[in-house]
Amino acid sequence: MRDAIAILASCSVTLPATHAPAPPSHHRRRRCRPSPRTNQSLNSTAPSLHSTVRWDYASTSRNRNRKRLEYYTDLTSNLARDGRFRDLFMIAESFVVSGGKPSQFVALLDVNIVSAGISRMIKDGRLGSLIEVLGGLRKLGFAVVELFDGLAVEALRQVCRRQLGKRDDVEEIVSLLETLQGLGFSTKEFVAPSEIIRLCVYRRTPSAAIRYAQIFPQVHTLLCTIMIEFGKKRDLVSALSVFEVSKQNQGCPNMYAYRTIIDVCGLCGDYLKSRSIYEELLDCKFIPNIYVFNSLMNVNASDFSYMLHIYKQMQKVGVTADLASYNILLKSCCLAARAHLALDIYRDVQHLESKGALKLDVFTYCTMIKVLADARMWRMALEIKEHMLLAGVIPNTVTWSSLISACANAGLAEQAIQLFEEMLQAGCEPNSQCCNALLHACVEAHQYDRAFRLFKSWKENGIKMSVRKDFHWMNKINDYACSKHENSSTITCRTSDSEHPSFPIRFSFAPTTSTYNILMKACGTDYYHAKALMDEMKMEGLSPNNITWSILIDICGGSGNVHGALQILRSMHQAGTQPDVVTYTTAIKVTYNTLLRARSQYGSLQEVQQCLAIYQDMRKAGYKPNDFYLKLLIEEWCEGVIQQNKQNKGQIASDRASLGPQSLLLEKVAEHLQDSNAESLSIDIRGLTKIEARIMVLAVLRMIKEKYNPGDSVRDDLLIILEEEPSGCGSRHETGSTEAIASLLQYDLGLEVLSVGSVDGRNFNGGFDISFLYPNSKVLQRRDLPLKLESPSRRPVPLQRLKVTKGSLHHWLQKGGASTSRSDSSPSAEK
DNA sequence: ATAGGGTTAG
Numbered sequence: 001m002r003d004a005i006a007i008l009a010s011c012s013v014t015l016p017a018t019h020a021p022a023p024p025s026h027h028r029r030r031r032c033r034p035s036p037r038t039n040q041s042l043n044s045t046a047p048s049l050h051s052t053v054r055w056d057y058a059s060t061s062r063n064r065n066r067k068r069l070e071y072y073t074d075l076t077s078n079l080a081r082d083g084r085f086r087d088l089f090m091i092a093e094s095f096v097v098s099g100g101k102p103s104q105f106v107a108l109l110d111v112n113i114v115s116a117g118i119s120r121m122i123k124d125g126r127l128g129s130l131i132e133v134l135g136g137l138r139k140l141g142f143a144v145v146e147l148f149d150g151l152a153v154e155a156l157r158q159v160c161r162r163q164l165g166k167r168d169d170v171e172e173i174v175s176l177l178e179t180l181q182g183l184g185f186s187t188k189e190f191v192a193p194s195e196i197i198r199l200c201v202y203r204r205t206p207s208a209a210i211r212y213a214q215i216f217p218q219v220h221t222l223l224c225t226i227m228i229e230f231g232k233k234r235d236l237v238s239a240l241s242v243f244e245v246s247k248q249n250q251g252c253p254n255m256y257a258y259r260t261i262i263d264v265c266g267l268c269g270d271y272l273k274s275r276s277i278y279e280e281l282l283d284c285k286f287i288p289n290i291y292v293f294n295s296l297m298n299v300n301a302s303d304f305s306y307m308l309h310i311y312k313q314m315q316k317v318g319v320t321a322d323l324a325s326y327n328i329l330l331k332s333c334c335l336a337a338r339a340h341l342a343l344d345i346y347r348d349v350q351h352l353e354s355k356g357a358l359k360l361d362v363f364t365y366c367t368m369i370k371v372l373a374d375a376r377m378w379r380m381a382l383e384i385k386e387h388m389l390l391a392g393v394i395p396n397t398v399t400w401s402s403l404i405s406a407c408a409n410a411g412l413a414e415q416a417i418q419l420f421e422e423m424l425q426a427g428c429e430p431n432s433q434c435c436n437a438l439l440h441a442c443v444e445a446h447q448y449d450r451a452f453r454l455f456k457s458w459k460e461n462g463i464k465m466s467v468r469k470d471f472h473w474m475n476k477i478n479d480y481a482c483s484k485h486e487n488s489s490t491i492t493c494r495t496s497d498s499e500h501p502s503f504p505i506r507f508s509f510a511p512t513t514s515t516y517n518i519l520m521k522a523c524g525t526d527y528y529h530a531k532a533l534m535d536e537m538k539m540e541g542l543s544p545n546n547i548t549w550s551i552l553i554d555i556c557g558g559s560g561n562v563h564g565a566l567q568i569l570r571s572m573h574q575a576g577t578q579p580d581v582v583t584y585t586t587a588i589k590v591t592y593n594t595l596l597r598a599r600s601q602y603g604s605l606q607e608v609q610q611c612l613a614i615y616q617d618m619r620k621a622g623y624k625p626n627d628f629y630l631k632l633l634i635e636e637w638c639e640g641v642i643q644q645n646k647q648n649k650g651q652i653a654s655d656r657a658s659l660g661p662q663s664l665l666l667e668k669v670a671e672h673l674q675d676s677n678a679e680s681l682s683i684d685i686r687g688l689t690k691i692e693a694r695i696m697v698l699a700v701l702r703m704i705k706e707k708y709n710p711g712d713s714v715r716d717d718l719l720i721i722l723e724e725e726p727s728g729c730g731s732r733h734e735t736g737s738t739e740a741i742a743s744l745l746q747y748d749l750g751l752e753v754l755s756v757g758s759v760d761g762r763n764f765n766g767g768f769d770i771s772f773l774y775p776n777s778k779v780l781q782r783r784d785l786p787l788k789l790e791s792p793s794r795r796p797v798p799l800q801r802l803k804v805t806k807g808s809l810h811h812w813l814q815k816g817g818a819s820t821s822r823s824d825s826s827p828s829a830e831k
Numbered sequence: 832a833t834a835g836g837g838t839t840a841g
Binding site for chain 2: 004089218220221226255256259260263290291294296297298323324325326327328330331334360361363364365366367369372373396397399400401403404405409431432433434435436437438439440443512513514515516517518520521545546547549550551553554580581582584585586587588589624641767
């Protein structure tokens with residue numbers, strides 16, 4: 001550097017140019033201090049840090065100039081060789097400012113020397129400034145990529161990896177890659193695109209992903225890949241922002257992008273969004289292509305009528321259905337359990353095939369088998385297998401699994417085993433799912449022992465298969481066996497000699513979580529066996545899932561150990577598995593069956609509260625209730641209030657279907673049965689269906705009854721809050737709820753019921769008597785009941801509340817006693 | 832640079 005300073009000292013210096021070089025540092029200022037003369041002129045104008053040196057060629061003789069140039073060449077070469085590029089750039093800048101051309105400057109430098117300098121930087125570990133240096137060299141006009149040898153490229157990769165390793169700023173790494181790409185590097189060699197995309201998706205930064213994609217010529221393809229990746233992470237919002245960028249391509253809708261985002265909607269479970277995207281496309285007056293239609297139908301396959309609507313629209317705009325369309329149609333039939341419709345479509349497609357329009361594939365046959373399997377039409381499922389063999393389509397593992405499942409669903413273990421053997425003979429590799437299907441078939445047929453024997457044998461010996469030499473899929477098998485043999489020790493393949501008609505292959509059997517789940521089901525009520533299997537499963541490195549825990553809870557509860565079952569629910573939490581709806585429902589069912597049904601009598605308030613507590617946990621965990629068992633529980637428990645239940649049971653059972661899908665009932669019952677609410681004697685039945693309102697009222701009465709100690713007095717009337725507008729068409733409100741409740745209270749329970757209405761918005765207490773106490777309600781026939789509640793005044797008053805008087809409540813409690821309702825109800829428990 | 836199928840839990 002001393003040399004450089006010497007040279008600089010002999011030069012005249014001008015003021016900085018308008019453009020500024022790289023950011024200054026103390027280090028640099030100190031080293032590049034200009035001459036005293038320069039200093040003065042600098043000080044007199046501005047204390048700028050960005051000083052620039054200019055060579056004054058005019059004042060030197062030609063000779064001196066040449067000499068200086070030589071010296072200068074040496075200097076720059078030395079700087080470059082040492083990797084001191086900042087100094088080099090400064091000199092280059094002054095060279096240019098003083099009238100030299102960048103190309104002249106570059107000509108002074110030997111590429112190999114610059115390259116060596118870069119290696120030096122890397123060797124010194126100065127990777128941080130590598131990118132900056134590259135930018136500078138590029139600015140000078142160097143073909144930067146050529147300066148990089150293998151080692152240097154490796155160093156760049158390290159720079160990228162280090163930046164990637166930070167993982168805190170995705171935009172940063174993308175900026176780096178943008179720079180490198182701009183310098184002419186192929187950044188794919190530094191970091192795999194999938195890795196960048198994965199990071200962007202993980203960080204939920206679609207903006208960075210979009211910028212990254214724009215580095216490459218095939219932006220649109222990459223953007224679609226990114227959309228799918230966001231979709232897999234169920235991040236529809238990010239996927240949609242990528243979609244916004246990619247949906248227009250050269251002025252017309254990018255069908256590939258549209259198709260992709262529709263698929264993503266499917267992945268994210270937002271099929272309604274897929275519909276609005278489709279509408280948006282239609283608004284552009286462009287006809288979607290077959291891919292868009294197929295994706296849309298596929299995403300909406302669970303809504304058969306919508307799927308069909310799209311199918312028809314597709315025909316209307318003249319887009320011809322292809323095999324995939326038909327396969328999706330069949331899948332939709334399968335989901336809608338419309339086996340016969342599927343058979344019709346199947347015939348149509350077969351007809352098309354006979355005309356040569358298309359060729360059914362393994363998906364078509366497989367879906368057909370599944371539809372029929374679900375419909376328990378196992379014979380026809382097996383017929384489909386024959387069709388496909390005749391058509392020359394080779395069944396794959398999925399096909400065989402479906403066939404085995406068809407038998408499993410029909411409880412045909414023997415048939416399932418036969419199919420399994422057939423599969424092995426055909427040389428089809430049995431995978432775990434397929435083995436699971438067979439085990440399931442045994443379990444469905446109650447052949448538990450057989451399931452365990454199969455499992456044991458597979459685990460110990462693997463799955464042996466003896467492939468017949470003359471089998472017509474022979475070629476495939478040979479290919480398979482040999483290719484597998486090379487890189488896997490799981491299969492032993494002895495090539496046959498021509499005398500032997502078959503050769504043995506052995507597959508290893510890898511049980512999965514599902515395998516253990518199925519086997520646990522086979523434990524019946526043997527909790528310890530099930531628990532042992534769960535432990536074994538963990539030993540195998542498999543982790544129990546929701547289903548595993550649900551089964552364990554079920555078995556434990558089924559063996560009569562409710563507390564154990566609830567303990568398992570807690571262990572599950574502790575093990576870090578979030579219970580899902582089914583787990584909770586299992587726990588509720590266990591509690592319900594064990595506490596209430598198994599004893600063939602109704603449970604106590606406390607027991608019901610236990611069930612409800614689980615229910616409320618489930619709600620807190622954010623699950624939508626799926627609560628068949630809980631409804632059943634409350635219903636039966638509540639009906640226990642009624643003394644003469646024999647006749648009512650039948651009616652209630654038939655009314656079960658009318659229970660609404662919403663959980664309002666359960667919410668309300670749970671709310672009322674909480675201890676804190678025990679004293680507030682009002683029941684809000686707004687929004688409930690007739691049958692739900694009945695359950696609700698009975699539940700509260702039951703609670704009151706159980707809480708009542710003989711001798712206590714009833715302090716308050718019981719209020720029942722009714723729908724504000726009885727005639728208003730609230731979606732769930734049914735007419736006649738009020739009458740039904742009133743008759744229940746009066747005639748079935750013998751309570752005194754008053755109507756409390758409002759006149760001109762004013763509530764008034766006291767109300768009017770709509771009935772009298774009927775101490776002997778059994779003698780009354782239903783048809784004798786007053787169907788309308790009338791006000792004593794001429795003008796009917798809109799009903800808002802019913803009041804059960806405390807006097808009649810007291811009478812009812814005294815008469816019945818807290819325990820009667822439990823002993824008298826031994827009803828329809830067996831079913 | 833494109834879709835479509837199989838097992839287990841209430």
